[in-house]
Amino acid sequence: MTGSAPLTESVMVRAAPLTAYTAVSDVTRMGRWSPESRGAWVLGGRGPARVGTRFVGINRASWLPWTTLCTVVAAEPGVRFSFEVGFLGVALSRWTYRFTEVPGGCEVTEEWLDLRSGVSGRLITAAAPAVTGVVRRRERNRATMRTTLAALRTDLEGGVAGACGPGAAGAPEAAPASQRDLRR
Numbered sequence: 001m002t003g004s005a006p007l008t009e010s011v012m013v014r015a016a017p018l019t020a021y022t023a024v025s026d027v028t029r030m031g032r033w034s035p036e037s038r039g040a041w042v043l044g045g046r047g048p049a050r051v052g053t054r055f056v057g058i059n060r061a062s063w064l065p066w067t068t069l070c071t072v073v074a075a076e077p078g079v080r081f082s083f084e085v086g087f088l089g090v091a092l093s094r095w096t097y098r099f100t101e102v103p104g105g106c107e108v109t110e111e112w113l114d115l116r117s118g119v120s121g122r123l124i125t126a127a128a129p130a131v132t133g134v135v136r137r138r139e140r141n142r143a144t145m146r147t148t149l150a151a152l153r154t155d156l157e158g159g160v161a162g163a164c165g166p167g168a169a170g171a172p173e174a175a176p177a178s179q180r181d182l183r184r
Contacts, residue, residue: 004114004138006096006111006112006113007111007112007113007138007141007142007145008109008110008111008112009109009110009142009145009146009149010107010108010109010110010149011107011108011149011150011152011153012102012104012105012106012107012108012153013105013106013107013108013152013153013156013157014104014105014156014157015105015106015156015157016078016101016105016106017078017079017099017100017101017106018077018078018099019156020099020106020108020152020156021077021078021079021081021097021099022077023152023155023156024081024097024108024152025048025049025075025077025081025097026049027039027040027042027049027055027057027070027083028040028041028042030057030148031058032151032155033147033148033149033151033152033155034144034147034148034151035144035147035148036059036060036061036140036144037057037058037059037148038058038059038060038065039058040055040056040057040058040070041055041056041058042054042055043055043056048075048077049072049075049081050072050075051072051073051074051075052071052072053071053072053075054069054070054071054072055069055070055072055083056068056069056070057069057070057085061134061140062134066087068085068086068087068092069085069086069087070083070084070085070086071083071084071086073094074096078099079098079099080096080097080098080099081096081097082094082095082096082097083095084115085115089120090116090120090121091115091116091117091121092114092115092116093112093113093114093115093116094111094112094113094115095110095111095112095113096110096111096113097109097110097111098111108149108152108153110145110148110149112141112145114137114138
């Protein structure tokens with residue numbers, strides 16, 4: 001719950017910060033790398049994500065998929081991309097990606113901050129395992145962040161990512177880009 005320190009993981013990538021930013025800020029692609037995200041529907045049009053862009057995140061950790069409403073809160077190309085996640089009007093978390101230039105590429109840092117607070121936050125926390133199948137959210141997020149960053153690195157460096165499902169790097173493209181991550 002709120003008050004805990006942000007959780008961070010980093011990876012070095014042989015790609016320019018802007019290249020990494022462009023991939024991550026296209027939230028419809030997140031399902032290519034993340035074992036929990038199944039993609040997203042961007043609300044209100046196309047184009048680069050900017051502060052205020054809203055999207056529906058589609059997730060699945062066990063048998064039951066769930067959706068969240070997300071809002072971009074920072075969009076600095078090549079530097080930082082951040083969005084807040086809510087469910088039923090309750091703030092859940094903030095995800096931030098930072099891109100730092102280093103010799104030969106960039107360091108991508110993924111950060112998760114738990115925003116659940118108050119009575120509604122405690123209720124969501126209590127009910128979440130029944131919906132998501134995840135009992136220890138912080139531990140689960142650390143593991144999925146590592147998997148996500150490793151698959152992102154593989155994808156950006158031209159390899160085939162850890163094949164997190166349809167739409168993963170190297171998988172056949174059958175659906176339009178805006179929908180391909182939603183086929184699971």
